[in-house]
Amino acid sequence: MACMDRVSPALKQILLKLYLADKSIEIDHHLYEFGSIEYHIQSQASNPLLAYLSISIPPLCHGILPNNLSPYTIEMVKGICPNVVEIEEPARDGFQLTLKLNLYQIPRNKDYVKVIGDISSVQSVILSSQLKEILWNVNSDDASPGMYKPIKLVYHPREPFFVIRQPQRIIAVFPIRFREKSDIVIATTFFQELMDVGNSDKWTKTPPCTWSAIPPPELRGEAFEDLSTNGGFFSFDISSRHVEGKRLDKTVWNLLNFNTYVRNHVKSTKGFIHRRMRKRMENLVQVLHGTNSEENEQAKQVKQRQGFRYTTKLVRSSKHTMKQRWRTLGRKIKRFHFRLKIHGFTRFRQRWLRFPKFSSTKYTKLE
Structure with missing residues (x-):
């Protein structure tokens, strides 16, 4: 640019x-x-x-x-x-x-x-x-028919514009081209507002301007590649009073930089939109963050209450469980004091493990 x-x-x-x-x-x-x-x-x-x-x-x-x-x-x-x-x-x-x-x-x-x-x-x-x-020579009335033919001016290879010199006026036509669809929307809105403001009573001294999606009649017969645009055609109607004295230098420089001015406006508008979107997103994040903080605080309080109840219940249940465990352990310990019982051992002992019976005769001590 x-x-x-x-x-x-x-x-x-x-x-x-x-x-x-x-x-x-x-x-x-x-x-x-x-x-x-x-x-x-x-x-x-x-x-x-x-x-x-x-x-x-x-x-x-x-x-x-x-x-x-x-x-x-x-x-x-x-x-x-x-x-x-x-x-x-x-x-x-x-x-x-x-x-x-x-x-x-x-x-x-x-x-x-x-x-x-x-x-x-x-x-x-x-x-x-x-x-x-x-x-x-804007005011030259002796212009030949060839002077009415559009003059193609190339300040940049991708941004040519045309000047049509006619008696008592000059028409400057700018084919507008963009690469992104969003740029076309912003530029079209800008052209419509520029037409409304430029053609109002407050700005009667400025050159009248028009915008059209199709080529103006003055560009009939020009090459197709010069007329193939996606942003339309913007035109200025320059009269003799716009090129008198010091106004000539200002008019010339504005024509040379009109394409640059449009692209700068589109770029600035996109930057403004992006800043507004980021600002709005930050505000929404803050609101959501505040809501989440409140919900988290409430959830924390509920958890604290539930945790206290659960702790109380756990203490009570643990006491009961410990009592049950101690009773069971006590029963197991008591079982060790009982005689071991083996089924069928009594009969086996009576039949095979008989001890001899001794008489009750008294023995005499030998001297």
């Missing part, structure tokens, strides 16, 4: 590092950003405050804009920081523009951050200048 800020954050970070370095450093770095934009930054350790920035930006519209930058775009780039930025001729191989950055010309105060930020916004200056050249 593109950054809606005009300043390139990666380029700004490298230039600040080069400017604020305590010792001499050498940089030879390539950067790639949204929209097939390429940067090449070079600096030597012998003179680190003298850097070279090469830029390669494909034209927004092939066939209408030249591959090389126009004189108007060159003049816009020169106006960024005249004391710091110089255009090298010719540009480095493979790049459309090479800038010589005299970083030692930047004052050592709080303004250096703003100056480096302005230098880092060179890509937004070039893109805005290209679109301004297309929208420049």
Whole structure:
């Protein structure tokens, strides 16, 4: 997703590092950003405050804009920081523009951050200048029939949009594409609300906007792959007063970043929904946890009561059981005192174990 800020954050970070370095450093770095934009930054350790920035930006519209930058775009780039930025001729191989950055010309105060930020916004200056050249002659009544044909602008390969230049107005049409069905639902709702707000009496100065699930009549005859969308087509009707003076720069930048704005809104909405769902889930968990705590406390009390009753019952039953056991043990011990009885032993003793009978004759003691 593109950054809606005009300043390139990666380029700004490298230039600040080069400017604020305590010792001499050498940089030879390539950067790639949204929209097939390429940067090449070079600096030597012998003179680190003298850097070279090469830029390669494909034209927004092939066939209408030249591959090389126009004189108007060159003049816009020169106006960024005249004391710091110089255009090298010719540009480095493979790049459309090479800038010589005299970083030692930047004052050592709080303004250096703003100056480096302005230098880092060179890509937004070039893109805005290209679109301004297309929208420049809005009021031209001598437009040929070919000028009414839709102009395909490609800021990103997957997010092209169309500009139809007509007498006294310009129509900008954005085919919207998403990968997830949930994004389509959120975006469709957002488009309907944007139409209601944008076409109200309070916002009469803004360009009227419309949304349709089918391609508008102005795009008839365009390639099928450009018209195959799942999020519909959103259109702006831009009149001459929207491109006068300072409004032109703001209108151009809003058109370049409309797709990014929509995707950022969808992403933020999904994040908000997820946060609300998590918050609600946490509240439900707390309620359930409180209910479970109360139930657990009640169950604990019931168990304590039942446990007390069971203990009392167990003590009583244990006393009775011990008495029974002691009685049984006492009976077993008493059995050991009784004579052992063997069945049939009396008869066996009478028949076979007879002892001899001795007479009662008295014996005389021998002397």
